[in-house]
Amino acid sequence: MRDLTARIARLYAGDPGAFVTGRTALAKEAKLAGQPEVAKAVAALRKPTRGAWLVNLLAAEHPSELADLLVLAEALREAHADLAADQLRTLSTERNRVLAALARLAVEAGEQRGYHATAAVRQEVVQTLQAGMSDAELGTAIGAGILAQTAQPTGFGPLRLTELAPMAEVVALRPAGAASGSAEPTDVDPGAVHEVDPAAVREVDPAAVRRAERALARADLDLADAEDAAAAAAAALTETEQAATTASAEVARLRAAVVAAEQVEAERVAALARLREELERATRARDSARVARSTAEQALGDLGVSS
Numbered sequence: 001m002r003d004l005t006a007r008i009a010r011l012y013a014g015d016p017g018a019f020v021t022g023r024t025a026l027a028k029e030a031k032l033a034g035q036p037e038v039a040k041a042v043a044a045l046r047k048p049t050r051g052a053w054l055v056n057l058l059a060a061e062h063p064s065e066l067a068d069l070l071v072l073a074e075a076l077r078e079a080h081a082d083l084a085a086d087q088l089r090t091l092s093t094e095r096n097r098v099l100a101a102l103a104r105l106a107v108e109a110g111e112q113r114g115y116h117a118t119a120a121v122r123q124e125v126v127q128t129l130q131a132g133m134s135d136a137e138l139g140t141a142i143g144a145g146i147l148a149q150t151a152q153p154t155g156f157g158p159l160r161l162t163e164l165a166p167m168a169e170v171v172a173l174r175p176a177g178a179a180s181g182s183a184e185p186t187d188v189d190p191g192a193v194h195e196v197d198p199a200a201v202r203e204v205d206p207a208a209v210r211r212a213e214r215a216l217a218r219a220d221l222d223l224a225d226a227e228d229a230a231a232a233a234a235a236a237l238t239e240t241e242q243a244a245t246t247a248s249a250e251v252a253r254l255r256a257a258v259v260a261a262e263q264v265e266a267e268r269v270a271a272l273a274r275l276r277e278e279l280e281r282a283t284r285a286r287d288s289a290r291v292a293r294s295t296a297e298q299a300l301g302d303l304g305v306s307s
Contacts, residue, residue, distance in 0.1 A: 004030075004038065009145040012048055013060040015113070019047045046148035050110075051124030054117060057109040058102060058125075059145030065105065066143060069098050073133035095133070099126050124150040 011022045023045050030039035048056060059066055076091050103126045107117045117125075131151040132139040141147055 005144070005146075008042070008045070009056070009060065011045075012053070012146050012148075013056040016048060016050070016053050023047075048148050049124075049150060050115065050117065051121045051128065051150040052147040054106040054110050054121070054125050055128050055142055055147050055150070056145040057113075058106040059143060061109050062102070062105050063143075065102060069095075069102060069129060069133065070139055070143060072098060073139065076133065095130075099129055102129055127151065127153055 007026060011019065011026065014022060023042060027039045027042040030036075030042055072091065072095055076095065103122055106125050107122055110117055128138075128147070128150040129142065131153040132142040134153060135151075138151055
């Protein structure tokens with residue numbers, strides 16, 4: 001089949017409601033073309049979640065902006081490798097800006113198709129894009145616009161938090177002139193101030209310094225991620241609170257409408273009862289009038305007068 005990858009990408013960026021129909025048609029076409037394995041693979045394609053669909057829309061409509069994110073990811077990986085803490089902080093700030101801008105573009109693309117993303121779905125978009133920066137395979141799938149589900153970021157670059165050296169090393173600084181095998185003094189005054197020999201300070205293990213710098217760089221990124229998550233959670237909370245307030249107002253309005261409707265119903269029931277009573281009185285009066293008329297006719301007949 002020609003342009004299979006492009007057609008699958010269009011399927012994933014198309015209307016989610018038409019995904020199954022489109023997938024079935026594409027698989028049938030592959031089967032008729034004598035490609036049963038391709039047909040089987042196409043038939044197994046999973047329908048994208050709403051968050052994944054928004055990311056696919058982003059790849060379809062804003063490929064250059066998405067490419068900028070992947071370039072930034074490579075720069076971050078290089079900064080990690082070089083232990084460039086200052087550069088990492090700068091790139092992390094830029095990453096946060098780009099992620100927010102891309103998420104906004106994805107949400108707007110969805111809105112143009114009548115879908116209004118919730119705060120949770122918007123957060124899924126941001127997290128998926130962030131995960132794609134640290135996972136090359138996921139980044140490729142994001143760029144191709146063929147995501148079936150969103151992803152959670154697990155860190156950046158080849159390093160993971162559990163693989164880092166401890167945040168600090170224990171470095172023993174001995175007083176000047178002390179022998180390497182001498183025992184620790186037992187009469188140290190805890191309140192005394194001791195000068196540290198500059199020569200001893202230079203004995204700090206360079207490898208330990210590098211590990212600590214690497215841990216600091218990683219901590220900077222983790223802090224930025226945590227701040228992003230906190231901001232997103234705060235935004236989601238605000239939106240939920242606003243939705244709750246709107247819902248409460250709507251409930252109050254509906255309750256007032258119910259009370260008004262019940263009042264109208266009560267008035268109509270009362271009016272109906274009055275009309276029934278009036279009908280009964282009118283019926284009785286009519287029957288009495290008929291009896292009186294009949295009596296009068298009888299009296300005239302008795303007198304030999306025809307009515």
